[in-house]
Amino acid sequence: MSESFDAVDRRLVQATQAGLPLVSRPYHSLAEQLGITPAEVMARLARLLESGIVRRIGAVPNHYAIGYTANGMSVWDVPDERIDELGERVGALDFVTHAYHRPRRLPEWPYNLFAMVHGGSRAEVLAKVAAIAELLGPVCRAHDVLFSTRILKKTGLRLGA
Amino acid sequence: MREALAAAIIDATDRAIIDHLQGGFPICERPYAQAAAALGIGEDELLERLQRLLDARVLTRFGPMFQVERMGGAFVLAAMRVPEANWQQVVDIVNAFPAVAHNYRRESDRACPFNMWFVLATETADGIAAAVRTIEAASGLPVFAFPKLREYFVEMKLPVRA
Structure with missing residues (x-):
């Protein structure tokens, strides 16, 4: 555990990882559950948000249900010495929702740049992927697009008891 | 659907x-x-x-979203090549692990070597290697981990288009 994350924070994560209570005073409800004051619950959440342990608080949509029926993980083989520059440019495209440098796994997997593209159809995603290919130009040696065809599980983080 | x-x-x-x-x-x-x-x-x-x-499962959750890395833990993408004949059996085995936060079937037109992609979220960085070994032992299949070496800035929110 990092220094800025203590045992009470951990219990707060456990109490909220499935979701915030859907009641008028959710932080009061958590306070009662954890045996601390509502002010402390709120102060801790604000601190966790500030430090980035909590990325944000809000709704996590099911992409399919809100119309993003095609979700393509585009993967690219670009030179390692240029990947940060190219990754920043791909991440800046408004239709890219995640962009990462990840290791290649040769010989099975030559790709080192991953960019997630969501769209209303495969054709729309493929058009966006073509725009990425154009941006990268001939420096990109190979690419592929993996479409998700089924969500098998989506629960998010679960800390054990 | x-x-x-x-x-x-x-x-x-x-x-x-x-x-x-x-x-x-x-x-x-x-x-x-x-x-x-x-x-x-x-x-x-x-x-x-x-x-x-x-x-209605339009939302999968409502509440805080955590970055497990900032708590000293790890969040790692991993992939497997699962034979179609064993597909459901392997789905059940993999999904049964609490460390598996998300799991997707993915397919490409170019005979991509991996058809199951999941995210492992563990409380310690060492937990990933242990989870990989446990899933390999339980499924009898190799697991390929793709830890992020760098994350590039993106705008995360998706407007409803349905």
Whole structure:
């Protein structure tokens, strides 16, 4: 555990990882559950948000249900010495929702740049992927697009008891 | 498809809730009342709609989203090549591990070597290697981990288009 994350924070994560209570005073409800004051619950959440342990608080949509029926993980083989520059440019495209440098796994997997593209159809995603290919130009040696065809599980983080 | 049916029950107010509440939920005594006021609806209506959107699986969760790395843990993408004949059996084995936070079937037109992609979330960085070994032992298949070496900045929120 990092220094800025203590045992009470951990219990707060456990109490909220499935979701915030859907009641008028959710932080009061958590306070009662954890045996601390509502002010402390709120102060801790604000601190966790500030430090980035909590990325944000809000709704996590099911992409399919809100119309993003095609979700393509585009993967690219670009030179390692240029990947940060190219990754920043791909991440800046408004239709890219995640962009990462990840290791290649040769010989099975030559790709080192991953960019997630969501769209209303495969054709729309493929058009966006073509725009990425154009941006990268001939420096990109190979690419592929993996479409998700089924969500098998989506629960998010679960800390054990 | 259940997801397509869910899309059909989203009205304009639901869209506004999903579009405006993907982050920035207030930390105060009555946060739902405050968020509802910003949307021009009442607290009870927001609570009822959130419950319905969760029940219909339009939302997968409502609450804080954690970055496990910042707690000293790890969040790692991993992939497997699962033979079709054993598909459901392997899905059940992999999904049974609490460390598996998300799991997707993925396919490409170019004979991509991996058809199952999941995310491992563990409380310690060492937990990933242990989870990989456990899943390999339980499934009898190799697991390829793709830890992120660098994350590039992106705008994360998706507006409702259904």
